[in-house]
Amino acid sequence: MLRVTRRFVHALVLLLGVSAISFALLSAAPGNVFDELRLNPQISPEAVAALKAQFGVDLPWPTRYAHWLASVLRGEFGYSVSYRCRVGTLLWPRARNTLLLTALATILAWMIAVPWGIVEALHRGRWLDRLGGGITAILLAIPELVLVLLLLWLAARTRWFPTGGMFSLGSAELTISRKAWDLAQHLILPVLALALGTAPFLIRYVRSAISAVLDAPFLQSARGFGIGTARIVYRHALPAAANSLISLLGFSIGALLSTSLLIEVVLSWPGLGPLMLEAMLARDTCVVMAVVMLSAVFLVLGNLIADLLLYWSDPRIRAV
Amino acid sequence: MENRPPANGQAQPPVLLSVQGLSLEYARRHAFRAKRTETHALRDVSFDLREGETLALVGPSGSGKSSLAKCLVLLETPSTGRILYRGTDILQLPPEARREVRGEMHLIFQDASTALNPRWTVTEIVREPLTIHSKGLSSAESTRLVIEALEQVELGANWHARRPRELSGGQRQRVALARALMLRPKLLILDEALASLDLSAQGQLGNLLLELQQRYAMSYLYVTHDMRMASVLAHHFAVLDGGRIVPRTLPTELIAGTLQPVS
Incomplete structure (x- = not known):
């Protein structure tokens, strides 16, 4: 129990450090969300100045960081100027969509990797190992974007599954089971692309x-x-x-929110990827901070889960 | 420890293991050459081992001793030759029959610290052969057999729940021996099994091996480069050099005339 508590305290300190460094770096970057407004002749400089004062953009970064921390504790994660809402309300549905996609892809990748890796290891140096090694080498060599485009081309040619988005048009009127089926069909392409990208490494x-x-x-x-x-x-x-596999699983969990950015953007999956991209382009600091922090939380959580699994699975660690 | 009395002069016990013309080659691939290099680990090795007797297989490092030991328990597949166990060539046996034979011959490695599963307790390690070869045995019965085997190697109850890293080198080798004894083997192949121990532990374990051989009429193939220990444990010797059995006489001051060259 003491070990778990100690790990939680470490995790909190680490997250605090990550948030402070990220906030400082984002503040040091030139420009802010109001710079584009200044280029608009219909908005007066006074109005822009008033907005900047309202959102505290010109305050020193430690003060803004303290405000941001307070809003994190309230579950708001700051205010998004470009989306005109609290970041928390924007974040959770997107994070849920990303997690649905990446969790399924990670499970699939591990389900492929463990038996495949075992078979290859048992047939080391023989044709089955060489064939498996060749396939994984090809998959590793193909850039993720090319892989997605290939699958997209396949989907467009065969019409076996939808080519983008999360639901079909008019899915709101469908029954729950039909909606679930529609979602499952939309998941095939991104899950396959993500799993095929991750599995060779695993x-x-x-x-x-x-x-x-x-x-x-x-x-x-x-x-x-x-x-x-x-x-x-x-x-045996x-x-x-x-x-070593549990440590890698921890890393897989940690990367759940950050691996799918490209695929989400290409396949119009309404997850954190497109949100992060738009926020970065709009210099929406609070949204970027929230996504970075959520990724950091998952990384820390993945390591924590891996540590606990190691503690549970290896009697020698428990004996220390 | 006493030197062993020579086995000759008594009625010859039947041959338990007969190795005939055994050869083993390792092929090595090169990264940039199509041609493969072949290393001859064993060349036309032949010898007999009789029931209840010990054959010391001596030779320098790299002479093929361990390769031979691995071939005998089918961890390596020889290129040519026959391994006759009680007159049956085990290389020709179907997998199920091979498994039965494997229950009767066990290999004990030099370094017990790596030869035992580090995550398991002594009891779990010693019990394992039973779970493979004696399915259907009740839990109480298998526990009784485990305790009995550990008592035979003089490992008290306070060590049963420990893991290998909590034991000394000698104790680990005793655990390996207890595991081998679980199925009442007819043949123990001791691959430098005493080499990593200090002199006192070597002496204790050597005595234990002699006692167990007398009690259960086991045969030992004692693979070693320690001629002094070989002279204590073995009835016969064979010298392996460059993968071949070579006719050679051991230094008389070491063996004190007690060993007989293998036929």
């Missing part, structure tokens, strides 16, 4: 982790007893490789 990692364990003397010794392959993999190799 496959390589799983293969190398399991290979290293299969060479361990204790597994050779177990094999000498006539232990079958299934037991070697599930009772996977638990022994679990530590």
Whole structure:
């Protein structure tokens, strides 16, 4: 319990540090959300000055940071000037959409990677390993954008699944089950693109982790007893490789909010990606800060979950 | 420890293991060359091991001793040759029958600190062969057998819940021995099994091996480069050099005339 509490305190300190540095860097960047208004001849300089005073843009950054922190504690995450609403209300539906997409893609990528990596490790140096290695090398070499465009082309040619968005036009009138089906169809393309982009990296990692364990003397010794392959993999190799795989899983969880930016933009998925892009272009500091902080929270959360899983899975860590 | 009395002069026990013309080659691929290099780890190795006897296989590092030990428990597949166990070539057996034979012959590695699953307790490690080879055994019965095996290697109850890293080198090797004893093997292959231990632990474990051999009429293939220990444990010896069994006499001052060259 003490270990968990200590990790939570570390996480809070880390998030505070990330938020302060991010806020300082964003403040140091030239220009702000009102600069474009000044170019508009219909808006007087006095009106712009009044708006700047209203939103405290000219205050020193520590003061603005303190205001921002107070609004985070209220769950508002500041005020978005370009969207004219509290960032919190803007953030949650977008984050939910992104999480739906990335969580499914991560689960799919791991479901592909673990058995594939194990099979490759068990057939090291043989044709199955070389074939698998070739496929993952090709997938790793294809840029994510090209992969999405290929899938988009496939979807457009075959019409097997929708090419963008989250729901079809008029889906609001559909029943819940039909709406869920519509959503599932819209998820296929982005989930596939994300999973195919992530899986090769995971496959390589799983293969190398399991290979290293299969060479361990204790597994050779177990094999000498006539232990079958299934037991070697599930009772010995996977638990022994679990530590590095759990750390990678933590990283996967941490990257949930940041991996899909490009795919969301290309496939018009209403997630955090397009929001972040628009906010950056509009210099909407509070929105950018909120997205950065949410990503940082996930990174910290991923590491925390990985730590707890390691603690649960490895008796040697519990004994320390 | 006492030197072993020579096995000759008594009625010859039947041959348990007969290795005939065993060769093993490792092929190595080169990154920029199509041609593969072949390393001959074993060349035409032949010897017999009789029931209840110990054959010391001595030789310098890289002579192929460990490769031979791995071939015998089917961790490596020899290129040519036969491994006859009680007259049956185990290389020709179907997987299920091979598994049965594997229950009767066990390999004990040099470094028990890496040969035991570091995440498991002593009890879990020792129990494992039973879960593979004696399915259907009740939990109480298997626990009784585990405790019995650990008692045989003189490892008290206070060590049963420990993990390998909490044990000394000698204790780890005892755990490896207890695990091997679980299925009442007929043949133990000791691949430098005492080499990583200090002299006192070597002596204790050597005595234990002699005692267990007498009690259960086990055969040992003792792979070593320690001729002094070989002279204590073995009835016969064979010298392996460059992957071949070579006719060679061991230094007399080390073996005190107790060992017989292998036929």
